[in-house]
Amino acid sequence: MTAPRVDSEVGPLRTVLLHRPGNELKRLTPRNNDQLLFDGIPWVDRAQEEHDAFAEVLRGRGVEVLLLADTLRTTLADTRAHAAGVRAAVDDRRLGAELGDSLRSHLSGVDAATLAEVLMAGMTFEELPASEGASLVRMMNRPHDFAVDPLPNLLFTRDSSAWIGGRVAISSLTMPARRRETLLLDLVYAYHPRFRHADRAYGAHSAPIEGGDILLLAPGVLAIGVGERTTAAGAESLARSVFADGIAHTVLAVPIEQSRATMHLDTVCTMVAADAVVMYPLARDSLTAFTLRPTGDGGVKVAGPAPFLDAAAEAMGIERLRVIDTGLDPVTAEREQWDDGNNTLALAPGVVVGYERNIETNARLAEAGVEVLPITGSELGSGRGGPRCMSCPIRRDPL
Numbered sequence: 464m465t466a467p468r469v470d471s472e473v474g475p476l477r478t479v480l481l482h483r484p485g486n487e488l489k490r491l492t493p494r495n496n497d498q499l500l501f502d503g504i505p506w507v508d509r510a511q512e513e514h515d516a517f518a519e520v521l522r523g524r525g526v527e528v529l530l531l532a533d534t535l536r537t538t539l540a541d542t543r544a545h546a547a548g549v550r551a552a553v554d555d556r557r558l559g560a561e562l563g564d565s566l567r568s569h570l571s572g573v574d575a576a577t578l579a580e581v582l583m584a585g586m587t588f589e590e591l592p593a594s595e596g597a598s599l600v601r602m603m604n605r606p607h608d609f610a611v612d613p614l615p616n617l618l619f620t621r622d623s624s625a626w627i628g629g630r631v632a633i634s635s636l637t638m639p640a641r642r643r644e645t646l647l648l649d650l651v652y653a654y655h656p657r658f659r660h661a662d663r664a665y666g667a668h669s670a671p672i673e674g675g676d677i678l679l680l681a682p683g684v685l686a687i688g689v690g691e692r693t694t695a696a697g698a699e700s701l702a703r704s705v706f707a708d709g710i711a712h713t714v715l716a717v718p719i720e721q722s723r724a725t726m727h728l729d730t731v732c733t734m735v736a737a738d739a740v741v742m743y744p745l746a747r748d749s750l751t752a753f754t755l756r757p758t759g760d761g762g763v764k765v766a767g768p769a770p771f772l773d774a775a776a777e778a779m780g781i782e783r784l785r786v787i788d789t790g791l792d793p794v795t796a797e798r799e800q801w802d803d804g805n806n807t808l809a810l811a812p813g814v815v816v817g818y819e820r821n822i823e824t825n826a827r828l829a830e831a832g833v834e835v836l837p838i839t840g841s842e843l844g845s846g847r848g849g850p851r852c853m854s855c856p857i858r859r860d861p862l
């Protein structure tokens with residue numbers, strides 16, 4: 464087993480962490496889907512089939528696929544992880560001390576698989592174990608209210624952790640519906656036998672960063688989107704941290720529009736080769752970047768803003784960063800951007816996975832010599848994320 468390491472977006476992919484959607488998706492209703500960051504109510508069986516097919520495409524290209532649920536179950540077999548998992552599940556502010564104590568004591572006695580399921584799919588008040596005495600909290604909540612929130616966005620493993628060189632950065636997620644994902648990934652990387660010696664990047668920083676905003680443009684060069692999710696404070700803290708660890712020499716902070724359509728940098732731009740990106744046409748000429756570099760005495764100097772493509776080429780030490788021209792009219796471009804046409808996952812330089820529905824974007828990629836491996840995502844896409852969002856590379860070969 465080779466050690467985890469990711470130095471680029473496009474080096475041959477060897478190992479990836481995915482999450483096969485499970486019962487947490489069955490918690491979505493028209494009343495809670497907005498808050499839980501889904502645009503619709505997915506058909507869960509079909510979403511699982513689509514995801515299985517996605518995993519098969521990766522395996523077919525020799526990629527080792529780790530599934531988060533398996534990884535979490537193995538993690539929770541460690542008694543310290545189990546105890547921490549119970550603490551992560553129970554929120555006394557919601558349940559009050561009495562019900563909180565009773566749920567903690569119940570979960571302390573369940574096996575790793577059951578606890579993993581509660582951590583992922585949550586628990587409703589009617590699913591709580593029966594307990595003695597009257598609890599006002601139990602009486603005043605409705606049977607289908609959540610005693611433990613479900614985490615339907617675990618599907619997007621890209622955002623909750625990201626490897627930068629040989630270190631893993633555990634995200635500090637912005638949206639309340641996703642914050643508890645951090646605790647689960649924290650447990651996996653602390654206690655899973657395969658990962659427990661993993662060095663951390665970013666450490667205990669708390670300013671928001673999400674993996675969908677982090678692009679490894681080249682070894683030592685990061686672009687970090689700053690918008691709806693990752694904040695300027697998050698980008699600056701991550702830059703300071705990667706400079707201090709010596710795992711990057713340049714960080715580009717890239718302002719992106721604060722909107723749902725462009726929630727992460729990887730919704731408008733992903734790399735398809737060592738010197739090429741596919742990019743939302745409307746972002747092409749408007750994206751800018753601040754360039755951050757270490758001063759050598761623990762400080763950081765900031766230059767710019769400059770056009771993103773110029774700043775990126777300069778930082779990467781190449782003449783120019785090619786943008787595959789999707790040549791789309793504004794309406795088609797907007798539709799396919801919304802459907803994650805720009806959110807490709809590279810398996811190697813010039814080989815990417817994309818949603819098949821983005822016919823025009825995929826055709827232009829193919830014309831430019833990029834092999835697109837199409838997957839269906841009619842149900843998966845209801846969470847608003849594509850192949851890159853749904854994958855956390857753990858090992859890529861060097862370019």
Ligand SMILES: NC(=O)NCCC[C@H](N)C(=O)O
Nearest residue numbers: 500619675727846847848852
């Ligand atoms: N990197 C990404 O763009 N991830 C997609 C995350 C979708 C999820 N429903 C969210 O709103 O956070």
